[in-house]
Amino acid sequence: MxxxxxxxxxxxxxxxxxxxxxxxxxxxxxxxxxxxxxxxxxxxxxxxxxxxxxxxxxxxxxxxxxxxxxxxxxxxxxxxxxxxxxxxxxxxxxxxxxxxxxxxxxxxxxxxxxxxxxxxxxxxxxxxxxxxxxxxxxxxxxxxxxxxxxxxxDDAGHDRRWSSTWIREALAGGDVDTAAEILGRPHRMRGEVVHGAARGRELGFPTANLSADATGVIPADGVYAGWLLDHGGTRWPAAISVGSNPTFDGVSRQVESHVIDRPEESVEDFDLYGQDVLVEFIARLRPMVAYHGVEALIEQMNDDVDRARAVLAQDTANT
Known part of the structure; x- marks a missing residue:
């Protein structure tokens, strides 16, 4: 073209x-x-x-x-x-x-x-x-x-005309399933991976944080199952956090992807900083909530990863 x-x-x-x-x-x-x-x-x-x-x-x-x-x-x-x-x-x-x-x-x-x-x-x-x-x-x-x-x-055969407005409405409510139905594919964001506060790494869940100028509508705050596509085209399963993380004070709104189940040999060399990546949203797992203490947050994050793993296994089976 x-x-x-x-x-x-x-x-x-x-x-x-x-x-x-x-x-x-x-x-x-x-x-x-x-x-x-x-x-x-x-x-x-x-x-x-x-x-x-x-x-x-x-x-x-x-x-x-x-x-x-x-x-x-x-x-x-x-x-x-x-x-x-x-x-x-x-x-x-x-x-x-x-x-x-x-x-x-x-x-x-x-x-x-x-x-x-x-x-x-x-x-x-x-x-x-x-x-x-x-x-x-x-x-x-x-x-x-x-x-x-x-x-x-003509837009025929639909109760409502496919439209960008409808997609924005769906994403504003965290409804990535409806957004994907209208788009004909999962919703994506694109941006450079930048350094964050490293709280995820300290908790055992390192994340790839998208830059503030990333493109694509940010869906509603919450935790999502999705995919991270790196610069080389590798598609990594991920648990994606969107929001300001209310458990900690003074954190601005962010899109953070925790890549799950990486091969052991790649863990030490897995460095996405400075890369342009795509983040693909498959399903919303839960809204963003505050937890009383780090232990409760870690327990929830482990559950998020388990649920994301199950959702993405089904997504892989359906494609």
Whole structure:
């Protein structure tokens, strides 16, 4: 997949192309359906399958006062889009000036003149142009004017439309099962492993702590069973703690993964500091609670590891 940072990076006479437009945060099952239709249409027309997306997320530009956690970082979003088989990804730097284009100006400058679209694949709830004035009917009318077909995608067969909002709601409640159902895969975070307070190591449960700038929505506080994927691609079973650890004072919110059942020969050499890793959430084991004394905490952590081991053995059996 070619990845163009901005419209100016797209070569002249790039088309013909079949184009879709969206934020694609999470690249969930609804997005995957759109991308599959995009690729199929492009192949049938001997054209390029092209995704147009935006960075930063438009909501962060229009509502900078409202925090918006992205489900996937830019790197993972691009990789997931590439896996769908599209030919090109165009990431447009989104600004308030860019947002002032009328629907017609947007279509002409992006879809027609730069990408040479012969077809556009979009959902019926699409909005675009200044003040979100453009909708599906607008795109259809502009397609007739500029010579491209508009193909609508419906979310059929679900009680609720797959959406990034639904995923965020699920993760806010610690419901990683529902998030995985919408995503079509477990929810992940990506970040560098950094040094922490070493309390886990002192208690016999060393952890890999994600940096504060890790990408991906942090699920609700609690303990989870999951996987840690290291820089070399090895997938380690883990008990994952999310929260500020209320048993100890003055601890900021963290995502810490305790890798379980490492081979004995790797224990001394197992150093993840400075590595970029993925943390994958499979199941929530319990909420985060405070314990009266270190002994009670250690007993609970041993139980967490046992439960995580059982959950991940079943997860392995199901894959």
């Amino acid at each position: 070619q990845h163009f940072s901005g419209l100016d990076a797209v070569p002249a006479e790039f088309g013909p192309a079949v184009v879709t437009i969206g934020n694609f945060d999470g690249v969930h099952r609804g997005h995957i359906a759109v991308l599959a239709q995009l690729v199929a249409e492009a192949r049938s027309r001997n054209a390029r399958a092209v995704v147009v997306t935006f960075d930063p997320h438009p909501r962060r530009v229009h509502r900078p006062d409202v925090e918006l956690e992205l489900i996937t970082g830019a790197e993972d979003r691009a990789a997931l889009i590439a896996a769908s088989g599209v030919d090109a990804l165009v990431t447009i730097h989104y600004t308030l000036d860019f947002a002032q284009q009328s629907p017609d100006e947007f279509v002409r400058s992006v879809i027609v003149e730069r990408l040479g679209a012969c077809a556009v694949v979009i959902g019926h709830d699409v909005r675009f142009g200044r003040g979100n004035a453009g909708d599906f009917d607008t795109m259809t009318e502009l397609g007739a004017q500029h010579g491209f077909e508009v193909i609508g995608i």
